[in-house]
Amino acid sequence: MARIDCGKLCPEWPCEQPEEFKHVWVIAEATEDGISEASLQMLTPALEIARKLDNKVVGILLGYNVSRHADTLIKHGADEVIVVDDIMLSEYYPEVYGQVIVDLAKKYKPEVILLAATMRGREMGPYIANTLRAGITADCTDFDVDEKTRDVLLIRPPFAAIMLAYIKTPFRRPQIGTARPNVFPVPPADESRKGEIKFEKPSILTARAKLVFRKILKREEIPIEKAEIIVSGGKGLGGPEGFKLLEELASILGGVVAGSRKAVDAGWISHERQVGQTGKSVKPILYIAVGISGAAQHMIGVREATRIVAINIDPEAPIFNQADYGVVGDYKEIVDALIEELRRLRDAGPQAVEELIREYAQQAQAAGQG
Amino acid sequence: MRIVVGIKWVPNTQAVRFDPKTGTLIRTGVPAIVNPHDLPAAELALRLKDRYGGEVIVVTMAPPPAMQGLEHILGMGADRAVLLTDRAFAGADTLATSYVIARGIRKIEEEWGPVDLAVFGQETIDSSTAHIGAQVASWLGWPYIYYVKKAWLQDGRLRVVRHLESAVEEFEVSTPAVVSVAMKALKARPVRLSYKLRAKLESPITVWTNKDLGLDPRCVGLKGSPTIVSKVTYLPEVPRKKIVYKPRDPRDAARWILAQLFSDEKTREVLYKALWGG
Numbered sequence: 001m002a003r004i005d006c007g008k009l010c011p012e013w014p015c016e017q018p019e020e021f022k023h024v025w026v027i028a029e030a031t032e033d034g035i036s037e038a039s040l041q042m043l044t045p046a047l048e049i050a051r052k053l054d055n056k057v058v059g060i061l062l063g064y065n066v067s068r069h070a071d072t073l074i075k076h077g078a079d080e081v082i083v084v085d086d087i088m089l090s091e092y093y094p095e096v097y098g099q100v101i102v103d104l105a106k107k108y109k110p111e112v113i114l115l116a117a118t119m120r121g122r123e124m125g126p127y128i129a130n131t132l133r134a135g136i137t138a139d140c141t142d143f144d145v146d147e148k149t150r151d152v153l154l155i156r157p158p159f160a161a162i163m164l165a166y167i168k169t170p171f172r173r174p175q176i177g178t179a180r181p182n183v184f185p186v187p188p189a190d191e192s193r194k195g196e197i198k199f200e201k202p203s204i205l206t207a208r209a210k211l212v213f214r215k216i217l218k219r220e221e222i223p224i225e226k227a228e229i230i231v232s233g234g235k236g237l238g239g240p241e242g243f244k245l246l247e248e249l250a251s252i253l254g255g256v257v258a259g260s261r262k263a264v265d266a267g268w269i270s271h272e273r274q275v276g277q278t279g280k281s282v283k284p285i286l287y288i289a290v291g292i293s294g295a296a297q298h299m300i301g302v303r304e305a306t307r308i309v310a311i312n313i314d315p316e317a318p319i320f321n322q323a324d325y326g327v328v329g330d331y332k333e334i335v336d337a338l339i340e341e342l343r344r345l346r347d348a349g350p351q352a353v354e355e356l357i358r359e360y361a362q363q364a365q366a367a368g369q370g
Numbered sequence: 371m372r373i374v375v376g377i378k379w380v381p382n383t384q385a386v387r388f389d390p391k392t393g394t395l396i397r398t399g400v401p402a403i404v405n406p407h408d409l410p411a412a413e414l415a416l417r418l419k420d421r422y423g424g425e426v427i428v429v430t431m432a433p434p435p436a437m438q439g440l441e442h443i444l445g446m447g448a449d450r451a452v453l454l455t456d457r458a459f460a461g462a463d464t465l466a467t468s469y470v471i472a473r474g475i476r477k478i479e480e481e482w483g484p485v486d487l488a489v490f491g492q493e494t495i496d497s498s499t500a501h502i503g504a505q506v507a508s509w510l511g512w513p514y515i516y517y518v519k520k521a522w523l524q525d526g527r528l529r530v531v532r533h534l535e536s537a538v539e540e541f542e543v544s545t546p547a548v549v550s551v552a553m554k555a556l557k558a559r560p561v562r563l564s565y566k567l568r569a570k571l572e573s574p575i576t577v578w579t580n581k582d583l584g585l586d587p588r589c590v591g592l593k594g595s596p597t598i599v600s601k602v603t604y605l606p607e608v609p610r611k612k613i614v615y616k617p618r619d620p621r622d623a624a625r626w627i628l629a630q631l632f633s634d635e636k637t638r639e640v641l642y643k644a645l646w647g648g
C-alpha cells in the first residue's frame with residue numbers, strides 16, 4: 001500500500017494513511033416497506049470487494065423506527081449493521097443524512113462506501129464524499145480490486161458507453177461509488193445468518209430544510225426493470241401515437257413499454273421508462289426495439305436482455321448488429337401485423353404455433369438449399 | 371436576490387460518432403453547446419429575478435472558449451458572467467471542480483455582495499455525474515436540494531417543489547442555499563441579441579484565474595482530484611444471433627418474428643405464458 005506524503009496533499013484534505021481504513025459500507029435506504037431493493041443490490045458488489053480485501057460488509061441504516069430492518073441486511077449478506085434510529089431522522093434531508101453518515105465515517109473509517117444511485121443516493125453521495133474530501137464515482141457498472149495496493153477500481157462507462165473507465169482514488173479513503181438500480185442482483189437471503197447490530201446516536205443537527213408536504217405517486221404499471229417482456233420505442237416512432245401502438249403490443253404480450261432517450265426527450269414517454277446509460281438497465285427475456293437506432297448509450301441498458309428483436313426501416317441501422325432477430329421495414333405496418341397475428345394465434349390455440357414454426361422452418365430449409 | 375448559476379460548455383455528445391473500424395471516437399468537428407440541462411437552471415434563476423428583483427450571475431470553470439456559453443446565458447438575460455480559468459485547473463475531477471466553483475462564489479460575494487442562491491443543472495450530458503451541486507453545497511456549508519421543478523419565496527424563505535421516483539415533495543429551505551434543477555423542468559427563454567450586446571457593453575465577462583482566487587495549487591486541477599482514471603478499455607460485445615430478415619410484407623414480417631421467438635427455447639415459454647397463461 002502506498003504511503004501518503006502529506007506535504008503533497010491539498011491542505012483542505014485530512015492526511016490519513018490508507019491502512020487506517022477498514023471494511024466495506026453499504027448505505028441502506030429504508031422505505032415504508034423495508035430496505036429498498038436498490039440498496040440490497042449493492043450488497044452484491046460489497047460482498048465481492050470485501051472478500052478480495054478480507055474485510056467485513058457493514059450496512060448503514062438511518063431513519064426513525066428502522067431498527068427492525070437491520071436483520072434484512074444481515075440475511076442478505078452484511079456482517080454487521082450500524083443503525084442510527086432517531087426521531088430527528090424521521091424525514092430525509094440530504095444534508096442531514098449526509099452529515100450523520102460523514103460523522104460515522106470519521107469515527108469508523110470505512111475503506112469503501114457504496115450507495116445505490118437512486119435519486120436520493122445521487123443527491124446524498126457527492127455530499128458525503130466531498131465533506132470527507134474523498135473521491136466519488138457515479139453510476140459504476142462494475143468494481144474490481146487491485147489486491148496489492150488495496151485500491152478499488154470503480155468501473156463506469158464514460159461519455160461513450162462502449163468504453164469503460166477504471167477509476168481509483170489511491171491517495172484518499174474511503175473509496176466511494178454508486179451504481180444504478182438493477183445493475184447488480186440482490187444476494188440470496190440466508191434466514192439463519194447472524195450478525196452484529198450496533199446503535200449510534202446522531203450528532204446534534206438542525207435541519208435547514210423542512211419538508212412541507214409530500215405526495216406519494218402511485219405507480220400505474222410494473223416498473224420496466226421488473227418486466228419479462230419490454231416493447232421499446234425510439235425516435236423512429238415519429239410521435240406519441242406510436243407509443244399507443246406499442247402499448248397495444250405490450251399488453252397482448254403481458255409486457256410493458258419503454259423508450260430511448262430521444263423518445264423521452266421528445267416527451268413521448270416518461271423518463272422513468274428510459275433505457276440506457278442515463279436511464280435504466282433492464283434484463284427482460286425479450287426486448288423488442290422499435291425505431292431505435294442502437295446507439296451504444298442505449299444498448300448498454302439492454303446488455304442483459306436474453307433476446308433482442310429489432311424493427312427498423314433502415315437496413316443499415318446499427319441495431320441489427322446487436323440484436324438476435326431483426327426485421328427491416330416500417331414499424332407501423334409491422335407492429336400492426338404483429339398484434340393481429342398474436343391475436344389470431346391466441347384464439348387459434350397453441351397448435352397454430354406448431355404450424356407457424358413448420359412453415360418457416362421449411363422456408364429456411366428452402367433458402368438454405370437455394 | 372443574488373443568484374449564481376453554474377453552467378458547463380460541453381461537446382454536443384449527440385454529434386460524437388464511433389468509428390467501428392478503428393475503435394475510436396470521432397470528436398473532430400463536434401460543436402460545443404451549453405449543457406442542455408443547465409438551460410432550465412438558468413431559466414429558474416431568471417424567473418426568480420423577474421419576480422423578486424436582484425441579479426443573476428452565470429459562472430463556469432473552463433478554458434476560454436466557454437465564454438460563448440456564458441454569452442448564451444447573458445443573452446437570456448443574466449446580468450453578469452464569470453469565467454474561472456487557469457491552466458492549473460486542467461484535469462480536475464468533480465471535487466476539484468466544485469472547489470474552484472465554490473471559491474468563485476465566495477469571491478463573487480466579496481465583489482458584489484452576498485449570494486442567496488446557487489443554481490445548477492441536474493447533470494451534464496458529457497459526464498452525467500450530478501455531483502457538482504452537492505459538492506458546492508458541501509464546500510460552502512449551505513443546505514441543498516436536487517431535482518427542483520419550481521421555486522418561490524414565502525415568508526422570506528425559499529420554497530421548492532421537487533419530484534423523486536415516486537413522490538412529489540415541497541420543501542422550505544433557508545438561504546443561502548444550493549438547488550439543482552430537474553432536467554426539462556422549465557422551457558428556457560430564447561436568447562435576445564440586444565441582451566447579448568448590452569451585456570457585452572455594460573459588464574464584460576469577468577475572468578478570474580487562480581491568482582485571483584488565491585487557491586493552493588495542490589487543491590485544484592489534477593493535483594486536487596482524488597479520483598484518477600487508471601485505464602480505459604472497451605466493453606466486450608454481447609454475443610447476439612444477428613439474424614436480419616427482409617420480409618415480403620408486414621404479415622410475413624410478423625409471422626417470421628413469431629416463428630423465431632416460438633422456436634427459440636429462451637423465449638418460447640414467456641410467449642406461451644403471455645398468450646395462454648400458466
Ligand SMILES: Cc1cc2nc3c(=O)[nH]c(=O)nc-3n(C[C@H](O)[C@H](O)[C@H](O)COP(=O)(O)OP(=O)(O)OC[C@H]3O[C@@H](n4cnc5c(N)ncnc54)[C@H](O)[C@@H]3O)c2cc1C
Nearest residue numbers: 234235236260261276277278279291293297298313331383
Ligand atoms: C452521455 C450520454 C448518455 C446517453 N444516455 C442514453 C440513454 O440512457 N438512453 C438512450 O436511449 N440514449 C442515450 N443517449 C443518446 C444516444 O446516443 C442516442 O442518441 C439515442 O439512443 C438515439 O435514440 P433513438 O434510437 O430513438 O433515435 P435515432 O438514433 O434517431 O434512431 C431512430 C431510428 O428509427 C428508425 N426509423 C425511422 N422511422 C422508422 C419507421 N417508420 N419504422 C421503423 N424504424 C424507423 C431510423 O432508421 C433510426 O434507426 C445518450 C447519449 C449520451 C452522449
Ligand SMILES: Nc1ncnc2c1ncn2[C@@H]1O[C@H](COP(=O)(O)O)[C@@H](O)[C@H]1O
Nearest residue numbers: 376377430431491493494499500501502
Ligand atoms: N465546470 C463547471 N463550471 C460550472 N458549473 C458546472 C461545471 N461542471 C458542472 N457544472 C454544473 O453542475 C451541474 C452538474 O454537473 P455534473 O456533476 O458534471 O453532472 C451541471 O448541470 C452544471 O450546472
